[in-house]
């Protein structure tokens with residue numbers, strides 16, 4: 432499963448999305464690709480602001496785009512950080528938001544390129560959240 436074509440495609444979509452990142456301050460582009468239960472992929476990018484604290488991460492942009500389109504049921508998420516040498520994992524805020532919508536065993540992969548990506552899961556990145564089952568179809 433870890434090298435499946437499905438995950439390579441998901442990661443490549445995240446990488447492609449990262450080109451649209453709005454990151455003039457950090458110059459650190461991030462793209463995220465959410466895999467829906469029906470196979471559709473929805474992407475998001477980090478959107479920065481000159482008031483730095485208002486920055487929205489790529490992961491949350493993807494989730495909010497999907498939910499705004501009436502789509503729930505997220506199977507996996509890939510996060511591409513092409514400007515980093517090493518994998519960068521989702522921040523705490525994004526882990527909390529992902530936990531609202533994804534099952535504990537949902538795969539989360541992240542890396543600068545697919546070949547260096549780390550395969551993790553929501554339960555590994557955000558443990559002790561198993562009791563909240565609303566919206567996790």
Ligand SMILES: O=c1ccn([C@H]2C[C@H](O)[C@@H](CO)O2)c(=O)[nH]1
Nearest residue numbers: 457459461477488489520521522
């Ligand atoms: O997992 C991550 C890590 C960082 N960022 C963004 C926030 C900010 O715009 C830039 C630098 O931290 O990268 C994300 O979107 N997702």
Ligand SMILES: [Zn+2]
Nearest residue numbers: 488521522525
């Ligand atoms: Zn984040």
